[in-house]
Amino acid sequence: MTDPKAPAVHPTSITLHQRSCVLEVGYSDGQVFRIPFELLRVYSPSAEVQGHGRGQEVLQTGKRDVGVVALEPVGNYAVQPRFSDGHDSGIFSWDYLYFLGAGQADLWRQYERRLQEAGASRDVATPTATAGACGHAPVPPTR
Secondary structure, eight states, X not given: OOOTTSOOOOEEEEEEETTTTEEEEEETTSOEEEEEHHXXXXXXXXXXXXXXXXXXXXXXXXXXXOOEEEEEEETTTEEEEEETTSOOOOOEEHHHHHHHHHTHHHHHHHHHHHHHHHTOOSSSOOOOTTOOGGGOXXXXXXX
């Protein structure tokens, strides 16, 4: 995230660009980030993507063409996008959006390396037949 000793920055503008598929966020320090929807989706801060602890991240595949169909404010500290694939549980704080924007070149490299290591693709979703929400195995029905 951002350096906790650095002066707090806050958003000055936020624009959802549907044609170019980016979320543009301007900050009080003069930075303006254009964060692709795909990057937002694959690095969603939700438990479904991040898991419940280090090493439990769930690789997101087939998200190249994901869209953002809605963007709702969460208090004064975050936004919550609803993606075209139905994902809507990630709450993106202003600090987390700054982290994504400032580090997107490295984040893309990490994501593409993970895809390659898994033999997965940005274009084709990998089936997760045994996984439920948050990547957990579904609970069998009781009889």
